[in-house]
Amino acid sequence: MQQRSPTLEGFRAIFQRPSFGFAEIAWRWSFGAAAGVLLVFSFFEYLDTLPVSNDDLLLLRTRQPLLISRAVLDIFRGSSFRLFEIVAVLALTLGVAWVVVASLGRAATLSALVAHFRESDAPASLQHEEKSWRLPSLFALNFFRLGATLAATVGCLAAVLLGEMASRPGDLSPGSAFLITLTVAMLVWLALSIVNWFLSLAAVFVVAHGQDTFGAIVAAVDLCQTRTGSIFAAATWFGLAHITAFVVASSAVGFPLGFAAVLPVAAVLGGVLLVTLLYLAVADFLYIGRLAAYVAMVELPESTVALSDSGTAPESTGPPTPASLSETRVDPAELILSDVPLW
Numbered sequence: 001m002q003q004r005s006p007t008l009e010g011f012r013a014i015f016q017r018p019s020f021g022f023a024e025i026a027w028r029w030s031f032g033a034a035a036g037v038l039l040v041f042s043f044f045e046y047l048d049t050l051p052v053s054n055d056d057l058l059l060l061r062t063r064q065p066l067l068i069s070r071a072v073l074d075i076f077r078g079s080s081f082r083l084f085e086i087v088a089v090l091a092l093t094l095g096v097a098w099v100v101v102a103s104l105g106r107a108a109t110l111s112a113l114v115a116h117f118r119e120s121d122a123p124a125s126l127q128h129e130e131k132s133w134r135l136p137s138l139f140a141l142n143f144f145r146l147g148a149t150l151a152a153t154v155g156c157l158a159a160v161l162l163g164e165m166a167s168r169p170g171d172l173s174p175g176s177a178f179l180i181t182l183t184v185a186m187l188v189w190l191a192l193s194i195v196n197w198f199l200s201l202a203a204v205f206v207v208a209h210g211q212d213t214f215g216a217i218v219a220a221v222d223l224c225q226t227r228t229g230s231i232f233a234a235a236t237w238f239g240l241a242h243i244t245a246f247v248v249a250s251s252a253v254g255f256p257l258g259f260a261a262v263l264p265v266a267a268v269l270g271g272v273l274l275v276t277l278l279y280l281a282v283a284d285f286l287y288i289g290r291l292a293a294y295v296a297m298v299e300l301p302e303s304t305v306a307l308s309d310s311g312t313a314p315e316s317t318g319p320p321t322p323a324s325l326s327e328t329r330v331d332p333a334e335l336i337l338s339d340v341p342l343w
Contacts, residue, residue, distance in 0.1 A: 004300060007234045010293030013116065014285050020112060020292065021285035027105030028284060035094055046086055050075050095146050102145075103138040110207040113292050117299040133210040140213040141199050141206070148199075152192040159184035201294055208298050227297050234293040242286050249279035 014021050052075055059071035163181035201223070202216035211219055224231055256263070256271025 004296070005233075006230050006293045006296040006300065007237050009117070009296040009300070010234060010238070010289040010291075013113070013292035013296075014289040017116060018285075020109060020116075020288050021281075023109055023112065024105070024284045024288040025281055027101060027108070029280075031098065031101045034097075038094070039090065042086055042090055046079075046083065049082055050079055095150075099139060099142045099146055102142045103135060106142075106203050107135060107138055107207060109288060109291070110204060110295070113288075113295045114208045114299060116292075117296055133206050134212075137206045137211070137213045137216065138203055141203055141216070144213075145196055145199050148192055148195045152188050155188035155191075156185050159188065200291070204291070204294050204298055208295065223294075223297065230293075230297050234290055234297075238286050238290040238293070242283060245279060245282045245286070249275055249282075 056071040056075055059067040062068070159181045162184060163177035166177045166180050198217065198220055201220040202211075202213075205211040205216040205219040206213075209219070252275045253272055256268050256275070260268050
């Protein structure tokens with residue numbers, strides 16, 4: 001049986017079936033555009049609630065930095081509670097909307113990936129028992145991801161508070177405060193990344209095997225233990241591809257910026273926006289490719305996995321075949337040591 005690498009299967013999926021990547025872009029960018037419009041609209045609504053008196057307008061027209069800062073402080077005085085209300089409502093609304101949209105989008109992409117690998121390996125797909133899966137399990141996984149993000153936000157605020165405690169008024173040490181804040185924030189970000197990764201991997205088992213929420217999380221942990229080599233290979237190669245795309249995009253951004261003194265501002269900003277959108281599109285393609293590699297690990301039989309991914313050859317657990325018995329059977333016509341004459 002031909003051996004197949006899950007990592008190569010992931011890259012092959014995004015090149016042979018680019019519809020997977022475009023589907024990922026569709027639901028991600030649709031939510032991002034809607035969230036951006038909502039944020040801009042809320043910002044302008046917040047500005048409309050700020051009172052601006054004639055004295056403030058007079059100070060703003062003086063073009064003196066000191067007078068302008070005084071007018072701005074007077075305008076924003078007493079508006080912190082309204083700002084907190086807006087942020088709380090937006091966070092709650094966008095959080096609930098993200099759970100719903102991400103669950104529906106992930107259900108669509110994973111269903112297509114599972115069908116793709118089962119069609120490409122039709123004889124082995126007969127071994128899979130078709131199980132119905134429930135959308136609430138994906139809702140629960142994305143709700144856990146939202147909770148982890150909120151916990152990480154609180155952790156970053158705690159990092160800032162720890163940095164403030166390290167720098168006392170009598171003994172100013174901005175270097176130590178910055179180092180503490182940066183270290184705690186990096187640890188919080190690392191923990192959030194690991195949790196998000198496990199929950200994203202668990203979604204594969206919800207759609208492919210019909211697992212419930214906690215059963216999918218346990219299955220994800222078991223996959224990491226049994227297929228460590230394949231997981232590491234997929235994460236490494238797709239991570240390197242993502243870093244390469246980021247470096248290329250960072251270099252390409254400098255091209256329109258280099259003509260900032262010649263071209264109009266709108267043209268420069270349009271070029272930067274175009275490069276950014278291209279980079280985000282490539283990142284989404286790579287994300288769905290890595291997800292396809294994980295689906296391949298779950299759907300493809302272990303006997304077809306390449307040795308470079310699994311590290312060891314698959315062990316045979318079935319009954320011995322006639323060929324293997326013929327290799328171990330003793331030939332009756334063959335002389336054994338006691339039948340050989342001494343001289």
